[in-house]
Amino acid sequence: MVGQEYILIDKSVIAEGCAYDFSIFCANKSKSKVECIKRKGLIVQSDDIIVFDKRNDLYVSKSEHFAYKNFYKSHLYKNVRELNKRKNHSVERDNTPLTFTQKVEVMYQNASKALNELFNNPETLNNYNESKSIVNELVDSVLDSDFAIESLMCIATHDYYTHTHSINVAIYALSLGTFLGYSEEELRELGEAALLHDLGKSKISSAIINKDGPLTKDEFEIMQRHPVSGVSIGLQLGIKNKKILDGIKYHHEKIDGSGYPDGLYKNDIPMYAQIICLCDIFDALTSHRSYKKAMTSFEALKLMKVEMNKHIDVKLLNKMILMFR
Numbered sequence: 508m509v510g511q512e513y514i515l516i517d518k519s520v521i522a523e524g525c526a527y528d529f530s531i532f533c534a535n536k537s538k539s540k541v542e543c544i545k546r547k548g549l550i551v552q553s554d555d556i557i558v559f560d561k562r563n564d565l566y567v568s569k570s571e572h573f574a575y576k577n578f579y580k581s582h583l584y585k586n587v588r589e590l591n592k593r594k595n596h597s598v599e600r601d602n603t604p605l606t607f608t609q610k611v612e613v614m615y616q617n618a619s620k621a622l623n624e625l626f627n628n629p630e631t632l633n634n635y636n637e638s639k640s641i642v643n644e645l646v647d648s649v650l651d652s653d654f655a656i657e658s659l660m661c662i663a664t665h666d667y668y669t670h671t672h673s674i675n676v677a678i679y680a681l682s683l684g685t686f687l688g689y690s691e692e693e694l695r696e697l698g699e700a701a702l703l704h705d706l707g708k709s710k711i712s713s714a715i716i717n718k719d720g721p722l723t724k725d726e727f728e729i730m731q732r733h734p735v736s737g738v739s740i741g742l743q744l745g746i747k748n749k750k751i752l753d754g755i756k757y758h759h760e761k762i763d764g765s766g767y768p769d770g771l772y773k774n775d776i777p778m779y780a781q782i783i784c785l786c787d788i789f790d791a792l793t794s795h796r797s798y799k800k801a802m803t804s805f806e807a808l809k810l811m812k813v814e815m816n817k818h819i820d821v822k823l824l825n826k827m828i829l830m831f832r
């Protein structure tokens with residue numbers, strides 16, 4: 508009911524003293540019923556904020572999602588401007604056009620928010636559509652200029668969360684795809700597969716996903732199901748492109764046949780899956796986790812070349828190393 512008619516919103520952006528072009532709803536525990544808790548156009552009072560804080564999720568109706576998205580984008584733009592003003596101690600007017608880097612920052616924040624929603628509600632078509640628009644924005648940016656790729660790679664956050672990891676992997680995969688001379692259509696396919704590669708993890712308990720340290724045999728078996736569950740969710744969302752589905756399904760295969768789910772060898776592993784696999788490993792190594800420090804790009808690439816050469820295609824890795832140079 509909620510997933511079909513109402514869309515989850517980021518409640519941290521709702522502020523006291525403001526009125527919005529959309530009504531705000533909340534749902535009961537089973538999410539079978541919703542009620543309007545703030546009508547469109549009415550000013551949010553301090554009592555409303557107390558009510559909002561007690562609710563886990565706030566929603567807008569599908570018909571007003573566009574109004575919410577417009578508000579959300581302008582909120583992000585404002586935040587980036589404020590951040591920039593503080594960084595540079597500059598007096599910047601609100602109508603000053605955003606620099607390219609600022610736009611990339613907004614795009615990353617937008618993508619991070621959308622991916623978080625997608626992982627919370629993976630079967631929601633609207634969230635999937637949102638992720639497609641992120642891929643389009645990313646592809647448009649990488650096709651724009653080399654500077655875009657550099658900005659995107661610099662902006663990738665190094666604190667590990669499943670949703671930001673997915674964005675980082677998409678950014679690295681698109682960068683490598685561009686470096687390999689992929690067409691625009693191929694980049695859109697690769698970007699989508701990379702962004703959604705871990706979607707199946709949304710079906711695994713957070714206790715396993717966020718576990719500090721090695722998984723038990725049983726936990727690892729559960730974890731190994733995520734590429735196939737990712738494909739099931741993809742099919743439910745209407746993804747028909749086999750190259751995208753294969754990119755999701757085979758991103759944990761290794762060229763010596765020791766990977767999963769099918770133990771494919773070398774060239775039997777589809778190219779998108781091989782690219783996503785490399786970028787997945789690279790981002791995991793260069794991200795900070797509670798139990799390990801982040802490696803530098805150089806350290807990560809060196810480790811991949813020396814210790815993982817039986818698992819990954821060294822020729823492809825060499826291309827990645829050249830790209831980073």
Ligand SMILES: [Fe+2]
Pocket residue numbers: 704705733758759
């Ligand atoms: Fe994965």
